[in-house]
Amino acid sequence: MSVTIEDLKPKPFKVTVRGVELECRPVRLSHTLILAKIGNIFENASTVSTEEIKQSEKDINELFAELIPELKGIDLDIGSTMELIQQIMDQVEPADNKELDKKGVKFDTDPKAPRTG
Numbered sequence: 001m002s003v004t005i006e007d008l009k010p011k012p013f014k015v016t017v018r019g020v021e022l023e024c025r026p027v028r029l030s031h032t033l034i035l036a037k038i039g040n041i042f043e044n045a046s047t048v049s050t051e052e053i054k055q056s057e058k059d060i061n062e063l064f065a066e067l068i069p070e071l072k073g074i075d076l077d078i079g080s081t082m083e084l085i086q087q088i089m090d091q092v093e094p095a096d097n098k099e100l101d102k103k104g105v106k107f108d109t110d111p112k113a114p115r116t117g
Helices: 029-043 050-067 079-093 095-102
Strands: 013-017 020-022
Touching: 013 079, 020 079, 029 050, 029 079, 050 079
Parallel strands: none
Antiparallel strands: 013 020
């Protein structure tokens, strides 16, 4: 079986928001960078300005509207937002990494942790 250009194109995938199954467009690098930026703001919420927090909320709503047009103009609650981010990020992670994670292989090991073996 040979691989064609069509095989290389990213495919849409399904996500579930509050029990409703929706189609999500393929995630691009710019989308993952926006999610990473927003993640940094969430992690450092006590040190960022109110304006940055409000901008991150606008950014995530725009991102959701771009990836899932049915969500345009809909403000999700925090639980649904976090769930949707997780579903999107699960699609971004390579299958090989998921398999290694199941086997206990970690890529983010603390460099100060004692080495074994």
